[in-house]
Amino acid sequence: MKVLHIDSSIMGGASVSRQLSQAIVVQLTAKHAGAQVDYLDLAQQPIPHLTAEILMGQDAEQAALGEKIIQQYLDADVVVVGAAMYNFGLSSTLKAWIDRISVAGKTFKYTENGPVGLAGNKKAYIASSRGGVYGADSPADFQEGLLQTVFGFTGVNDVEIIRAEGVNMGAEMKDKALADAMAQIQAI
Numbered sequence: 001m002k003v004l005h006i007d008s009s010i011m012g013g014a015s016v017s018r019q020l021s022q023a024i025v026v027q028l029t030a031k032h033a034g035a036q037v038d039y040l041d042l043a044q045q046p047i048p049h050l051t052a053e054i055l056m057g058q059d060a061e062q063a064a065l066g067e068k069i070i071q072q073y074l075d076a077d078v079v080v081v082g083a084a085m086y087n088f089g090l091s092s093t094l095k096a097w098i099d100r101i102s103v104a105g106k107t108f109k110y111t112e113n114g115p116v117g118l119a120g121n122k123k124a125y126i127a128s129s130r131g132g133v134y135g136a137d138s139p140a141d142f143q144e145g146l147l148q149t150v151f152g153f154t155g156v157n158d159v160e161i162i163r164a165e166g167v168n169m170g171a172e173m174k175d176k177a178l179a180d181a182m183a184q185i186q187a188i
C-alpha cells in the first residue's frame with residue numbers, strides 16, 4: 001500500500017493538523033505491514049506557484065516536478081492531508097499543490113457528459129484543524145469543502161474528514177477536539 005502524506009501547517013511541532021495527520025499515518029502503517037509512505041512538507045518545501053510558463057510547459061524543471069507530483073498522487077492508494085484553516089481556506093502552499101495535481105488529461109478529463117476523475121481507487125483522509133467552530137453548511141468554510149471537491153473532481157470520492165475545531169477557543173475545547181479526533185483515528 002502506498003500512502004501519500006502531506007502536511008501544510010506553518011506551525012511545525014505546535015501544529016494540530018500535523019499531529020492528526022501523523023497519527024493517521026501511524027494508524028495506517030500499523031494496520032498495513034510494508035506500507036510505503038511518501039511525505040510532502042509543503043511548509044518546509046513549498047511547491048512553486050503555477051505560472052503561465054509552467055502551464056505551457058516552457059519551464060523544463062518545473063514540468064518535471066509537476067509530472068512527479070501528479071504521478072505521486074496517481075500512485076497513492078491513500079492520501080492523508082494535514083489541512084490547517086487559514087483565513088477560511090487552505091494554506092497557499094496546499095493550494096499550490098492542488099494547482100499542480102488538477103491537470104486535465106492526467107487526473108481528470110472532460111467528456112460530453114462533463115468532467116470525469118482519473119485518479120480514483122484511493123481513499124483520502126483530511127486532517128482538518130481550525131481555531132473556530134463551523135457548522136456543516138457554514139458559508140465561511142472554504143477549507144474542507146475545497147479539498148473534498150478537488151478530491152471528488154479527480155475521482156476520489158472516498159474521503160474521510162478527521163477534524164479538530166475550536167482549538168483556539170480555550171484549552172478545554174482544544175483538548176476535547178483533539179481527544180475526539182484521536183478516537184476517530186483509532187477507529188480507522
Ligand SMILES: Cc1cc2nc3c(=O)[nH]c(=O)nc-3n(C[C@H](O)[C@H](O)[C@H](O)COP(=O)(O)O)c2cc1C
Nearest residue numbers: 009011015016017084085086087088129130131132
Ligand atoms: C494565518 C492564520 C489564519 C487563520 N485563520 C483562521 C480562520 O479563518 N478561521 C479559524 O477558525 N481559524 C483560523 N486560524 C486558526 C487555525 O485554523 C488553527 O490555529 C489551526 O489549529 C491551525 O492548524 P495547525 O494547528 O495545524 O497549524 C488561523 C491561523 C493562522 C495562523
